[in-house]
Amino acid sequence: MTSAEPASAPSPYSDAAQRDVANHLGMWTLIATEILFFGGLFLAYCVYRGAYPAAFSAGSHRLDFWSGTVNTAVLLTSSLFMALGDAMIRVGRRRGLQVCVTLTAGLGVLFLAIKFSEYREMYAEHLVPGIRYGAAGPPQMQLFLFLYFVMTALHAVHMLVGIGLLGWLLTLNRRGRLSRDRRAPVSMVGLYWHFVDCVWVFLYPLLYLIPR
Amino acid sequence: MSAAPLSEIGGGAGWLPEASSFAPRVDRVFDGLLAASAGMALFLTVLTLVILVRYRRGSAGSRKAVRIATWKIETAWIVATTAVFLFFFVQGTSVYLEMRRIPAGIEAINVVGRQWMWDVRYPGGRREFNRLHVRLNTPVRLLLSSEDVIHSFFVPAFRLKQDLVPGKVVEAWFDPTRAGTYMLYCAQYCGTAHAEMTGTVVVLAPDQFAAWEGGRDGGAESGSPGLAGAARGSAIFQKYGCAQCHGDAAGSRAPRLAGVYRGPVRLADGRFVLADDQFLHDAILRAPKCAVAGYAMTMPTYDGVIPEGDVLDLISYIKALPPAPASQVP
C-alpha cells in the first residue's frame, strides 16, 4: 500500500505530493476505524464501571500499579524515538533513523515483556476469568478483569503488528529504500505507532488508577 | 401446540380484536399512519403515472422549466414532511408513555420464561404453564423474568409486547376489556422450539374467574391406572408442557420417555436405578433428586403444581408409550 511501486506499474497518481496526501488520509482513516474498534470496549467499560464502581475499584487494586506506570513511561519514550526517527529521515540521516527505529522496537518489546510478566503474575494469583479464576470479591469483579484482559490483549496485538512494521522499516532502510524524498513508510508506521501509544495512554488511568 | 383453532387467536373474531384498554388507542395511531401513508403512496403513484404518460419522449406536454425557485419548493416539502412526522411522533410517544405508566398497588403475577415454556405464578401460590387466567376489566401487573435467554411476552389482541431479559425483572401491565381466549406468543427468538413457545391468555368474566380461582382446573379426579388413565395422561402431558422438552420434536434437551419404564436409568452421580413407578413419580415431582446423566438439570419441579391424580395418569401414559427402537441410555 505504501511502498514504492515499480516504475512500470500504472499509478493512479499524477505526482508524489498527491500520493503523499493520499497516504496520510488513508492512514488517518484507518486510525478512525481503530478508534471505534477499541471504542466498543471503552463503551462496555463505561457502562459497567458506572454500574459496579466498587467491584471495578476492587479489581483495579488487584493490578500491579508499578507495571502499568513503568509501561506507560516505556511507551511514551518509544514514541519519542519514533518521532525522532521521522525527524532524522527528513534530513536524510539514515543511520540516525536506523538507531531510532531500533530503540523504538526495543522499547516495544520491553513493554510486551512487562505486560507478559503481569499476565503470568495474575495467572498465578487465579485472576484470569474463564481460564484460572478463584479470587474472593464481588462476581462483577470478573467483568473488570475480563475487560482488562481483552483491552490489554487487543492493545498487545496492535503492539506486535507495530513491532513487525518497525522491523519492515529497518529492512527497507538497510536496503537503502528510504531517503529524504522517499520516507512515506516512516510517516505511516509512525502514525500507527503513536496511535497505539495513545490507546495505552487512556487504558492506563482507566485500568490502573481507579480510586478506592 | 401447532395449528391452534380459530377461537384461540381472536376469541372468536376473525380480525384482530381490541381486547385491552390501550389496544384501541394504539390502533387509532396505526390508522392515522395508515391513512397518511396510503394517501401519500396513492398520490405519489398517480402523480408519477401521470408524469410518465405526459412526458414520455415525443409527447406534446410543455418542457419549459418550472417558474418557482427550486429552493422554495425544497423548503416547502422539507417543512411539510417534518411537520407530518413530528405529529405522528407526538401521537405515538404519548400513547406509549401511557402504556408504560404502570398502575400502582396491584398484586403482580410472576411470569417466568424458560426454554420453551411460560411458567405463570399467581400471588396465592398457584402455578400454571403456558396459560394465564385474568379477570375482565381488572388491570393486571406482570413481573417478567427469564431463566435462560431473552424471550418476549406478546399478546397481539392486547397490543402488548415486552422482552424478558435474564438477570433482571421487567414490569408490564394490561387491562383486559373483552372476555375470551387470546394467543400468547414468544416474540424474541430463543432457540430450537421458539415457534412452539406459545400459550393462551384467558380473560374471564368476574363470576367465571371466581369459579376458576376456587377450583383447580376443575380438579381432575384421581382415577385408576390403566388405559383410560393413559388417555387422560396424554392430555395432561400436553397441558403441563412436558411435550416441549420430551416431545418428539424437542431435540435432545431431555430424555425420550418411550420405553423408560422398567429399564435401567443412569443417574448423574453414576448410579444405575430401575425406572419403576416410584422413580417416575419422583422424577416428575422432584426432578433434582432423579437427575439423569447427560442432561442439564432444566426440568422444573412440579411439586405442588401437578395434583397427585394427574401424576398417576402421567405415569400410566409414560408406561403405555411404545418402546423406542434405540437404546435409551445416553
Place this chain on the structure above:
Amino acid sequence: MKANASQWAQLLVVYGALMGLLALTAGASFLPGGWWSTPVALAIATAKAFLIFYFFMRLRGQSGLVRIFAVAGFFWLAILLVLTSADYLTRLWAV
C-alpha cells in the same frame, strides 16, 4: 541544520511534558480519592493524547482535511458513548 536542532528540541520538550503529566497522574493516585479523581485522570490522559497527536503525529503541520479525519473517530466514539448513556443513565427514572 539549525531548523532540525530546534525540531528535535521541540520533540524533547514535548516528551518532557508527557513524562511530567505521567508523574502527575501517577502521583495523584496516591492521594485520597474523591469524585474528582477520575475526571482529573482522564483530563490528563486527554492532554497527553493531544500532545502526541499534535506534535508526534505532526497534526500541526497538516491540512484542515487531515485534522478533520483525525477528529472524526473521536466524534463518532462520542456518539456511541452519549446515546448509549442516554439509555443507562435514565433507566431508573420514573415514567
Place this chain on the structure above:
Amino acid sequence: MPPLNPPAPPSRGYLSDGTTVASWLCTRDHKRIALLYLFTITFFFLIGASAAALMRWELTRPNGDLMTSDTYNRLFTLHGVVMVWFFLIPSIPAVLGNFVLPLAIGARDVAFPRLNLASWYIFVCGGLIALYAIVVGGVDTGWTFYTPYSSTYSNSNVMVMATGIFVAGFSSIATGLNFIVTVHKLRAPGLTWFRLPLFVWAIYATSIILVLATPVLAITLALMALERGFGVGIFDPKLGGDPLLFQHLFWFYSHPAVYIMILPGMGVVSELVSCFSRKKIFGYKVMAFSILSIAGLGFLVWGHHMFVSSQSVYAGVVFSLLSFLVSVPSAIKVFNWIATLHRGSITFGTPLLYALGFLALFTIGGLTGIFLATLAVDVHLHDTYFVIAHFHYIMVGGGVMAYMGGIHYWWPKISGRMFPEGWARFSAVTIFVGFNLTFFPQFLLGYLGMPRRYHIYPAEFQTLNVISSAGAAVLAVGYLVPLCYLTWSFFHGKDAGPNPWNATGLEWQTPSPPPSHNFEQTPVVTRPPYDYPPL
C-alpha cells in the same frame, strides 16, 4: 457533454489485457476486481436465495412438518447472514462502485489498487469461513446473534460464523477507506465536489459508514465469541453483565449498515432517473446534502430496534424522534426523483423500469419504517412479519432493484455488449409483480400478530403464507432470467458502442469496455453534472 467519439476499440479493452487465470487473480485493475466481486456475490445470492426458497416452502404448511425446527432456524440465519454481509452490503459498492467510481471521476484507478485486490481476497476468506460454518451444520442464532443465546445456549457453529463475518468486515473497511481517499484525491481537474455525479456522493457517504461502523461490529462479535469460548464474558447476566449492551453495540453497527445497503441504491437511481428523463436531477445540492445527512443521522437512531427490550423509556423516546428525523432526507429524495421526471423526455429503457420499481417499493418500505419508528405502534409490530415485510420492501424492493437497474445501466460499459431489451423488460416486470405478491401479505400477517422466526403458526395464517410463497416462486423466475440473458449477452450481445444511453458522466467518454488505464488523457471537466441539452 457530447461524447468525444473515441476511435473504435481494437479489442475488448480491459477484458483482453491478459486472459490467463493469473492475470485475473493478480490484477490491480479496479474493473477486473469489480468483476471478481460480481461473480462472488452472485454465488452468495444464489445460496441466500435457495435458503429463502426452502423457507417459503416450509411456510406453506402451518404445522412445520416439512423440516425440523433446528433446520428452519439454521435456514433463516443462513439467509439473513449471507444476504446482508455477503450479498447486499458488497453488492453496489464493491461491484458497481469499484467499476464506475474511478471512471466517473476521471481517475486511472482507485487510490490503493493493491489494497483493493486484498479486500477481495479478505472477502473470499470470510465467505469461505462462513460457508464452512454452514457446511458443518449451520448456525441457529438469527443474523442478530443476540446474547445470551448466541454466547451460551446455542449448540451451533456460532464461533465459525462470527469469524467469517469478522473477516469479511475488514474487506468492507478496506473498500471504504479506498473509496474515501479516491474521491478526495483523485478527481479529475475541474471536477469539483458539486460537479460529482450523485452516485459518487452516495458511494462516498457509504464509505464513511463502512469505515466508522464496521469496526464496532467486529469488536462486538469478538466479545460474543470470547464469551462463548471461555464461558465468561461481559454480556453474561450471571456476572452482572447486561444482554442489552450487546444489542446497543450490534445495532450501532447494524442500523448504519441498513443505510450502507440503501444509499448506493439511491445513488444509482439518481443516475438512472436523470439519464432516462434526459434532464438535470432536480435539486442537485439538496440531493447531495440529503445523502450526507442520511449517513450522519443514521448513526443516531439504532435504539429503535430496542423499543421493547427493556431499555429506558426516555432513550426510546429520543431514538424514536431521531428515527423520524432521519426519514426526512429520504422523503426529500423521493420527491426530487419524481420532480426530475416531471417535464422530462422519458424513454422506458430497462434501467428506468428498475428505477421506477425502486421508487414505489422503497416508498412503501420507508413509510412502514415510519410505523415502526412510532413507539406505541412498534410495541405491537416489533418482531412480527410486519418488520420482515418492511425491510424486504427496502432491501429487496429498493436495494436489489437498484442493483439490478445499475447492472443493466452499466452492463454495456462493463461488457461492451447490449442485453436483449425484451427479456430484460419482462424480467423487470416479473420481479415487481412477484415481489409484491411475496411481501405484501406479510404486512397483514404481521399486523395480525404472526411473529418472526416462526415456522409453526396458527392455521388461519396459512392462506396469506401460501400467497407469499407463490409470490416467491414468481420472484425466482424474475431473478433467474437476467442471470441467463446477461451471461449470454456478455459473449454474444450486440456491440454497445461507448455511450448507448447518450448519458453524461465521464465513464461514458471511454470506449466500451474501457481500456485498462481508463483514459488516454486525463479528462478536464468544465460543466455541471447531468448537463443534458435543453429539451
